[in-house]
Amino acid sequence: MLGLINRSFQFFVIDTWGVEAWETVASAIGLPFAGFEAMLSYDDSALDRVIDASSALLHRSRFSLMEDLGTYLVAHERQATVRRLLRFSGANFTDFLSSIEELPDRGRLVLPDLDLPGLALSDLGGGAFRLRCLSPISGAGHVIMGLLRAMADDYGALVLLEHLGVEGEEEVISIQIADLELYAARPFSLGISA
Amino acid sequence: MNKPVSRKSLPLAPEAFDHLMPLHLRLNGLGQITALGPTLARLLPANVLGLSLFDVFDLRRARGPADVAGLMSQAGERLHLTFRPEFRSPGARPIPFRGMAIPLADRSGLVVNLSFGLGVVDAIRHYGLTDSDFAPTDLALEMMYLVEAKTAAMDALRGFAIRLQGDKQMAEAQAMTDTLTGLRNRRALAQALERLSRGTAPFALMHLDLDFFKDVNDTLGHAAGDHVLRRVAELLMQETRAEDTVARVGGDEFVAVFPDLVDPDRLGAIARRIIEVLSRPIAFEDKLCRISASIGITTSLAYEVTDIARMEQDADEALYASKRGGRGRAIFHPGTSHAPNPVIPDRRHP
Secondary structure (H helix, E strand, C coil): CEHHHHHHHHHHHHHHHCHHHHHHHHHHCCCCCCCCCCCCECCHHHHHHHHHHHHHHHCCCHHHHHHHHHHHHHHCHHHHHHHHHHHCCCCCHHHHHHCHHHHHHHHHHHCCCCCCCEEEEEEEECCEEEEEEECCCCCHHHHHHHHHHHHHHHHCCEEEEEEEEEECCEEEEEEEEEECCCCCCCCCCCCCCC | CCCCCCCCCCCCCHHHHHHHCCCEEEEECCCEEEEECHHHHHHCCHHHCCCEHHHHEEECCCCCCCCHHHHHHCCCCCEEEEECHHHCCCCCCCCCEEEEEEECCCCCEEEEEEECHHHHHHHHHHHCCCHHHCCCCCCHHHHHHHHHHHHHHHHHHHHHHHHHHHHHHHHHHHHCECCCCCCECHHHHHHHHHHHHHCCCCEEEEEEEEECHHHHHHHHCHHHHHHHHHHHHHHHHHHCCCCCEEEECCCCEEEEEEECCCCHHHHHHHHHHHHHHHCCCEEECCEEECCEEEEEEEEHHHCCCCCHHHHHHHHHHHHHHHHHCCCCCEEECCCCCCCCCCECCCCCCC
């Protein structure tokens, strides 16, 4: 797995709980203080270990940490690039959602080693959707759910999200778009570089 | 393109053209612009309607069409167009449009479709275009996405390269440094000598061994010994020039290399001064450590061909001559001409 993902988690911990928290996590699993390098590859288990260590230290469940990571990726200033790149997927939340299956390909377009979770969307009608998420990282669906929550907020859409658990190898997320574009979206211009 | 599947003409409302090709324009048989696609309309003033295509655009390339007949005959070929200066925004780079002209079935006019070509990123930024300005099939936004994503990835890589560079420099410095004293180590000395032996400038080699250091270690302990070694390093740095290399090459053995300095009088003076300062008692906790130093010197001028190994051996021999001669002195290797032997500091003025 590309260190970019691990490094995102690292900065999620630093930006949310402070650098001391990260120091504790890093030393608990024998990582150097500098942590992960975005452009190096790491074994998938490295991310699991760092999430578990954070979960123990911060007294937060693994899944709630992962959901917050998803929200952090969109909403935090340090990750402004992620939000911008995600906004290229659609002009509104419905657009964004309907092209979400392209997400792994979009990632690969830039970083061929970036393994984002496989995503499959089905439209149940009436603004209801099911998103299936396939990833070697257990709980990746929770990251996606946090990310969707923050993107809905970003687009000003009112969306109800629920993690329905695991079916087979896939995590299933229920999405209900309650009222499209209810609130003012955060401004986004294609042209202004972040 | 020229062989449609069906010969039957295809009726399409103008709005359908607008949807399919937001950057197209329609021309009548005289080459006058009769309509603009919605995105092109955002880029040009409304009064271009009625003007000739050739009044609004420059068509690049020698073989580009110069009139409507030319456009008709080059139907389907790639055109290179830019706005004529009066339709460009001042200061902005002209957009290198790509285009293709297709005559209407009855040849009463043409449809010319455009794309921004490689200027797409500039055009989106400059005109503040949004996804609704492009057909859903257009990959313009993906270009935009790629440019931003590539920039972010390059920034990450650059950050990585800078961190690596810093680590590398630190590792190199560590690999070249004696950890106890901060002086250069044997490896760094070998490199410095290797560099000098390849150059043309002469240089001197001074081999220094502490006297009575073992006594300090034995009577006051290793902490005192380490303290003395660190103090010796400070003093050696003080008594040598910035361009000299001072290395710790063994427990209490040091080597100093002096580029471009071979005058025996000056070298003798430096050696005398070093022995003098090292012979002053060094305080450690509440005790005083007393050491001195013996020195052997040779210069590259003593050899027809610079031979590092032999120079080191000769300096070493001279050092042992100093030791045998009663310590606290410096001796030049006999090959070094006009050497004032031995050099003994004046003990009356420490």
